Amino acid sequence: MKLSTRSKYGLKAVVDLAIRYGSGPVSLPTLAGEQGISEGYLEQLLRELKKGGVVDTVRGAQGGYELVCAPSELSVQRVLSLLEGSTAVVDCVDIDSRGCTSACTCSARPLFLKLQSRINDVLEQTTIQELVDDYTEQKKRYDRTCSVCGQSVSPVPAKNRE
Amino acid sequence: MKLSTRSKYGLKAVVDLAIRYGSGPVSLPTLAGEQGISEGYLEQLLRELKKGGVVDTVRGAQGGYELVCAPSELSVQRVLSLLEGSTAVVDCVDIDSRGCTSACTCSARPLFLKLQSRINDVLEQTTIQELVDDYTEQKKRYDRTCSVCGQSVSPVPAKNRE
DNA sequence: CGTAACACGAGTAATTTACTAGGGTATGAG
DNA sequence: CTCATACCCTAGTAAATTACTCGTGTTACG
Numbered sequence: 001m002k003l004s005t006r007s008k009y010g011l012k013a014v015v016d017l018a019i020r021y022g023s024g025p026v027s028l029p030t031l032a033g034e035q036g037i038s039e040g041y042l043e044q045l046l047r048e049l050k051k052g053g054v055v056d057t058v059r060g061a062q063g064g065y066e067l068v069c070a071p072s073e074l075s076v077q078r079v080l081s082l083l084e085g086s087t088a089v090v091d092c093v094d095i096d097s098r099g100c101t102s103a104c105t106c107s108a109r110p111l112f113l114k115l116q117s118r119i120n121d122v123l124e125q126t127t128i129q130e131l132v133d134d135y136t137e138q139k140k141r142y143d144r145t146c147s148v149c150g151q152s153v154s155p156v157p158a159k160n161r162e
Numbered sequence: 163m164k165l166s167t168r169s170k171y172g173l174k175a176v177v178d179l180a181i182r183y184g185s186g187p188v189s190l191p192t193l194a195g196e197q198g199i200s201e202g203y204l205e206q207l208l209r210e211l212k213k214g215g216v217v218d219t220v221r222g223a224q225g226g227y228e229l230v231c232a233p234s235e236l237s238v239q240r241v242l243s244l245l246e247g248s249t250a251v252v253d254c255v256d257i258d259s260r261g262c263t264s265a266c267t268c269s270a271r272p273l274f275l276k277l278q279s280r281i282n283d284v285l286e287q288t289t290i291q292e293l294v295d296d297y298t299e300q301k302k303r304y305d306r307t308c309s310v311c312g313q314s315v316s317p318v319p320a321k322n323r324e
Numbered sequence: 325c326g327t328a329a330c331a332c333g334a335g336t337a338a339t340t341t342a343c344t345a346g347g348g349t350a351t352g353a354g
Numbered sequence: 355c356t357c358a359t360a361c362c363c364t365a366g367t368a369a370a371t372t373a374c375t376c377g378t379g380t381t382a383c384g
Contacts, residue, residue, distance in 0.1 A: 003163060003251050004372070008270070015269045027329065041374055047331075060382030061328045076273060089165050107177045107297035108170070111238060111288055118280045126273055135269035166341070189360065201360095203343055209362075222351025223359045 001089065003080075009035060010045040010083040011076070015135060017055065018071035018128045025057070025064030045083060052082035071132055077123035087123060089116055163251065165242075171197055172207040172245040173238070177297060179217065180233035180290045187219070187226030207245060214244035233294055239285035249285060251278055 013031050020026055028046070032039040046065055049055045054074065055065045067074065081087050088094035092109065093116045175193050182188055190208070194201040208227055211217045216236065217227045229236065243249050250256035254271065255278045 001163065001165060001246055001249055001251055002253075003274075006373075008252070011270050025329095029329085038375075040376075043330075043332095044374090050331095057330060058382095059330050059380080062383065063329050063381085065330090084163055087163055089163055090170070091164075107293050107300075108173050110296045111284075111293060112165075114288070115281065115284045118284050119277065122273075122277045122280050126276070131269050131273060134272045138269075168342075187360095191360080200344075202345075205361075205363095206343090219361060220351090221349080221359095221361050224352065225350085225360050227361090 004084060006045060007080055007083040009037060009042060010049065011079055011131075013042060013046065014049065014054065014067070014074075014079050014128055015131050017065060017067050018074075018132045019135075021067050021071055025062070025066045027064040031065065048082050049079070052078070054079060054082060067128075070129070072127050072129035074128045075124050076126045076128065076131070077120065079128070080123060087119065089119065166246060168207060169242055169245040171199060171204060172211065173241055173293075175204060175208065176211065176216065176229070176236075176241050176290055177293050179227060179229050180236075180294045181297075183229050183233055187224070187228045189226040193227065210244050211241070214240070216241060216244060229290075232291070234289050234291035236290045237286050238288045238290065238293070239282065241290070242285060249281065251281065 012035055016031055016034055017026055028039050028043055031046075032042045035042070046055060046057075050057060050065075053068060056068050057063065057065055077087065086094050090112050093112050174197055178193055178196055179188055190201050190205055193208075194204045197204070208217060208219075212219060212227075215230055218230050219225065219227055239249065248256050252274050255274050
């Protein structure tokens with residue numbers, strides 16, 4: 001049931017791009033630096049997002065990544081399904097599923113369908129813009145420190161990894 | 163985001179026990195046979211459920227496993243959190259979490275909290291009895307064949323693994 | 325033309341998952 | 355009383371997934 005770190009890093013990168021939406025491309029070194037992860041790794045994630053039409057790229061010097069559409073037009077569902085492959089909790093409730101294996105116990109299928117439906121509701125209804133708003137609000141209120149985790153939420157926290 | 167097969171097998175076993183609730187213990191060979199999986203594997207899952215107080219055991223000949231409480235009193239949440247370890251989609255929204263790591267991007271935390279809340283709603287509100295009802299209803303209506311997957315949903319399908 | 329920056333594929337290390345194996349202990353039936 | 359049935363427990367392992375790294379190529383601004 002856990003979300004991959006891939007999804008968490010990728011989603012964060014999209015929020016970082018959303019914050020700068022409209023002011024030109026942001027380079028990979030910048031984006032990777034903000035999360036304190038390697039450029040090579042983040043690049044793979046951004047490549048998936050490019051394939052999926054979420055981000056666009058500008059090559060050459062002063063190039064970088066930028067969002068294709070406005071953050072308010074971009075759902076979390078779209079981003080996560082590209083990063084995660086699928087947001088289905090079990091294969092047999094996935095969109096392009098063609099039935100069940102034995103591990104998909106039919107007795108639990110109604111449960112899984114309901115669960116998936118609720119999850120999709122949240123992911124589809126939440127836009128990247130809302131995450132940006134939450135983020136900036138949080139930053140304003142708690143003076144660059146997250147009230148919950150006690151860590152800096154400034155745009156450049158760099159290497160505070162586990 | 164995927165549920166482990168561990169959870170799927172374990173949940174199915176609980177439903178199998180719920181169907182026979184009140185009519186004495188069910189042996190491991192019986193339960194494992196119904197799902198077409200090894201006894202050794204299913205035993206591990208049942209042991210977790212015993213530790214968690216969901217099932218009880220009777221040793222010796224004619225022994226087996228049985229539910230501690232009525233299926234209508236047992237939530238899916240309780241079963242899955244024992245099997246899965248936790249039903250949290252990210253560690254930092256888990257009950258006994260003491261904060262975030264860098265991978266828990268603070269900008270997405272409000273989203274994760276909302277998502278987790280919706281998931282918990284469904285898992286806590288759904289009882290094992292409901293799964294039993296869905297199952298028997300399905301069985302009655304479609305004459306031992308699941309309408310969705312086309313496979314048998316009879317109590318002894320045995321080895322129709324992937 | 326040189327440097328900054330994206331593009332891509334392959335390879336690897338670590339972790340998790342999904343099991344298997346085998347010996348031990350309790351208990352009811354014959 | 356003993357034997358077969360059935361739970362109890364630990365350890366090990368194979369496969370799959372995840373989380374990366376590396377190297378080389380391509381594009382384009384200054």
